[in-house]
Amino acid sequence: MDATDPSASLPAPLRGTHSGAFTRRTITTRWPRIAGRVIAENDFPDAINARIQALRDALPDGSIRQLHDDEAPDAALWAGYVAPHLGKTWLEAPWFFAETYFYRRLLEATGYFRPGAGRQSDPFAEQKDRGLARTGDRIEALARRRSRARDEGEESRSVLARLLRSALWGNQADLSMWTAAEEGPDHQDAEQAEEHLLVDDTPAALAQLEGWDRPARIDMLADNAGFELVSDLVLVDGLLTAEAVGQVTVHLKGHPTFVSDATIDDVHDTLEALTDAKAASVRALAGRLRTALASGRLRLRNGWVWTSPLRARELPAHVRAEIARADLLITKGDANYRRLLGDRQWDFTTPFAEAIAPLPVPVLALRTHKSEVAAGLSPDQVDRLNAEDPDWAVNGEWGVMQFAPADAS
Numbered sequence: 001m002d003a004t005d006p007s008a009s010l011p012a013p014l015r016g017t018h019s020g021a022f023t024r025r026t027i028t029t030r031w032p033r034i035a036g037r038v039i040a041e042n043d044f045p046d047a048i049n050a051r052i053q054a055l056r057d058a059l060p061d062g063s064i065r066q067l068h069d070d071e072a073p074d075a076a077l078w079a080g081y082v083a084p085h086l087g088k089t090w091l092e093a094p095w096f097f098a099e100t101y102f103y104r105r106l107l108e109a110t111g112y113f114r115p116g117a118g119r120q121s122d123p124f125a126e127q128k129d130r131g132l133a134r135t136g137d138r139i140e141a142l143a144r145r146r147s148r149a150r151d152e153g154e155e156s157r158s159v160l161a162r163l164l165r166s167a168l169w170g171n172q173a174d175l176s177m178w179t180a181a182e183e184g185p186d187h188q189d190a191e192q193a194e195e196h197l198l199v200d201d202t203p204a205a206l207a208q209l210e211g212w213d214r215p216a217r218i219d220m221l222a223d224n225a226g227f228e229l230v231s232d233l234v235l236v237d238g239l240l241t242a243e244a245v246g247q248v249t250v251h252l253k254g255h256p257t258f259v260s261d262a263t264i265d266d267v268h269d270t271l272e273a274l275t276d277a278k279a280a281s282v283r284a285l286a287g288r289l290r291t292a293l294a295s296g297r298l299r300l301r302n303g304w305v306w307t308s309p310l311r312a313r314e315l316p317a318h319v320r321a322e323i324a325r326a327d328l329l330i331t332k333g334d335a336n337y338r339r340l341l342g343d344r345q346w347d348f349t350t351p352f353a354e355a356i357a358p359l360p361v362p363v364l365a366l367r368t369h370k371s372e373v374a375a376g377l378s379p380d381q382v383d384r385l386n387a388e389d390p391d392w393a394v395n396g397e398w399g400v401m402q403f404a405p406a407d408a409s
Contacts, residue, residue, distance in 0.1 A: 016091035072113035170231030201403035215246025223333025312357030352376030358407035
């Protein structure tokens with residue numbers, strides 16, 4: 001590799017050809033299953049289903065090609081993203097590129113950006129709806145605890161620490177891994193959840209918030225819709241109640257992707273569902289969030305970058321400038337974590353602040369482990385995990401809350 005290339009000193013990206021079994025299994029088994037589910041769960045015409053099936057049949061040994069929906073607003077961007085990988089197989093391309101490309105190819109197949117039956121139709125809507133509906137009791141319990149904390153005037157630091165934990169474990173819900181009908185990972189009790197929290201840097205993140213002499217701006221990179229989105233919105237409600245916080249900006253996906261990743265439409269649909277809930281505490285939560293949206297204290301934003309294969313070291317200047325306006329960036333979930341670390345084969349004991357891309361904002365990453373990318377663990381932790389739970393890196397049972405200060409360079 002060229003020594004002048006800034007990526008020359010970085011670990012290699014994950015690929016299906018030489019990474020662990022999980023990466024290969026994602027490409028050869030999980031993606032075809034997801035494509036098949038899109039056919040089964042939507043009433044698309046035969047022409048659309050044939051295109052989805054053709055995509056499915058191309059996995060994993062078909063060649064990467066340019067997209068064929070030139071009218072899409074992100075078409076020119078994707079032409080550039082795809083160019084370096086033309087002719088490679090799905091297994092040969094870097095995994096992060098291949099995964100974002102797979103979901104974008106699904107939208108090409110359904111005609112999401114073209115006039116016709118699939119235009120602006122979320123191919124994952126049924127899974128998202130079922131995922132939200134089946135967690136009604138958990139949502140009510142979360143809203144009830146939030147209401148009690150407000151009524152009792154609990155100290156904001158302890159409240160935020162608890163809400164950050166709820167948001168972390170909300171990330172266990174992931175419809176690209178487990179369908180709405182399947183049992184995903186969970187913990188037996190709070191004690192086990194604490195045992196499965198491998199890193200907790202929340203004191204450093206909260207100290208960052210309290211260090212300003214003005215109300216802070218918090219930005220959040222959201223992950224999944226459904227229960228995780230509700231847990232994120234409860235965290236937002238807690239942040240906006242804290243004196244240290246003036247505004248929260250939630251960055252969402254510009255189109256459906258990764259099955260359950262949240263869009264702005266998903267936020268509004270979720271707030272509508274919460275508004276119609278039977279429990280008063282749930283309705284009150286929705287009311288506070290809608291008031292915050294109306295006042296501008298809560299802002300919803302999306303951008304093509306969050307559905308792109310760009311890793312954090314490759315973020316465009318305008319995106320870096322936007323997140324630099326925040327006083328703290330909270331990232332949710334596995335894909336955002338992979339983006340931060342470049343989806344590279346870091347030694348798991350590499351310090352998190354060394355592995356993460358240099359960013360102009362302090363970062364708190366809330367992530368449950370669902371892929372073979374990790375940093376910031378101790379050698380003893382890695383040895384114990386490998387011995388006690390060989391699938392720890394991918395099964396969603398283990399989590400981290402990792403903080404890195406802003407890059408001053």
